[in-house]
Amino acid sequence: MYIGIDLGGTNLVVGLVNDDGEILERITKKTRVKNGATEIIKDMIEAIKEIIDKTHAEIKSIGIGIPGLVDKENGVVSECVNLNWHGIHIKKEIEKELNTSVFIDNDATVASLAEYVKGSLRNTDTSILITLGTGIGGGFIINKKVYSGANGIASEIGHMVLGENFYNCNCGRNGCFETFSSASAIVKYASKLLEENKEKENSELVKFYNSNEEITSKIVFDFAKKNDEYANIIVERFSKYIAKAIVNLMVIIDPEIISFGGGVSHAGEFMLKKIREEFEKERIFKNVVPPKFVLAEMGNDAGIVGAAFLNKYQ
């Protein structure tokens, strides 16, 4: 049995996972960000003890998915903006208390491992998960193992520069992938486009915007599914930059499968169809088999299952 922990900015979920990747027990707690790292780590340890007391399970290892940068060799969270963690020795803290090996990695990497073990990336050697959320994350499986690079910043594909954009990325640069195709990017571009076209009330999306309703990536996709002119423009731009990113990932990593997860991916097959259309325009090396594009399958379980299996796929 393994413990997998999904540490998010809102909730902290501790799960007991068997060798088949099934979650047998699960404890969810609020992430008490204001209390600081020490208290949050205590909450984790408590939840683990509770699960062990209840199930008498023998735990082989503990894995944790971290929403930030990780020095996995030393088990240190180097940087985690949302939790305000910098240089937190989480591995040492928990091992001291529980006498069980602890493994940590970035949350998107952990999610890609879950997809590899039980989800959309199974039966591949080399594949990629792209998480389309507020930002864009990436997780790489390379030669059947998780890949995090020399310093734990590999697969941070949200900051791959693809072109020029009308606003800068939080990282300070211009043209990062996540400023074109994340949920926030969709909202930013939609607001700009709809503001510039306020008077075009033949578009239902323009009308919606003019009524001061909140624009979200879901709203944009919902209107695009109804073939709204302006929603189509926004989705097309989103898909064009996904396609550019995919071709870059093809000529760098050359994966068998690219899976899409995160909130935006709930637009489902409609989104995949748009991405495939734009990919055909961007595609090079046409006599090479392109990666398959699929949707992530593990949903909310990805963080727990992937973390639980970190030990096995280093």
Add this chain to the structure above:
Amino acid sequence: MYIGIDLGGTNLVVGLVNDDGEILERITKKTRVKNGATEIIKDMIEAIKEIIDKTHAEIKSIGIGIPGLVDKENGVVSECVNLNWHGIHIKKEIEKELNTSVFIDNDATVASLAEYVKGSLRNTDTSILITLGTGIGGGFIINKKVYSGANGIASEIGHMVLGENFYNCNCGRNGCFETFSSASAIVKYASKLLEENKEKENSELVKFYNSNEEITSKIVFDFAKKNDEYANIIVERFSKYIAKAIVNLMVIIDPEIISFGGGVSHAGEFMLKKIREEFEKERIFKNVVPPKFVLAEMGNDAGIVGAAFLNKYQ
């Protein structure tokens, strides 16, 4: 002992390499491109036999660096534009004749392996060679092995899109790395810039251009070393896009070292200094150790030595 073959568009070099990566014998032949694949493969086999006859060496394996796309699992050259090869079963042909295992890979990948075994990338787990020539190639060492992806197109970083450019890439897309920072890209941008500034004869480079002398990347760097205003603009643009490419490679591969080879890299430490300056402007994740930037060391031996060791680092 190993045979390493460097197959170029002009010459074909066959070398005998020992376990320490030393080249003990070397035969150079013209690559008779017009005669087609079968004849060129015969030339290779003849040279190998000649070396064996002369040295009585026992050959463990034969490796070949190919200037194009390779299906290494099946030993097939999928696409090699310069040689006009498409779907050439080179491994089968040579193994049939010599009864020794044959390994093939892309030439930039082969060069990166040579740098890893004996040159600028030794003692690393994960590192990258960027070859700045007519085009831009890349070779990746990942976890101490050559990395070529699922279809042999990984590390084709010359076609990573970085932004918009004033002309299209041969691949049909706009904004590929090699349209900004290859030798040809330097010449293309120089010609445009100097034509637009023909009258600025206080620049020695403009004068040189106006006298109808041929502009090359070496000429541009030579004038930049003398602090010529227009040469500086060209080198700065070249370096800016190298820096963008490096940051993309950092957030995707996260290597320990990036080594620069190919003709343009003969500009040496001067070029590295310019690249480092631009990298400092583009850099993100500032508390993460950045890759070291170095010059390739293996020169013309890279193709032979890397090919010879393909067997060992699959």
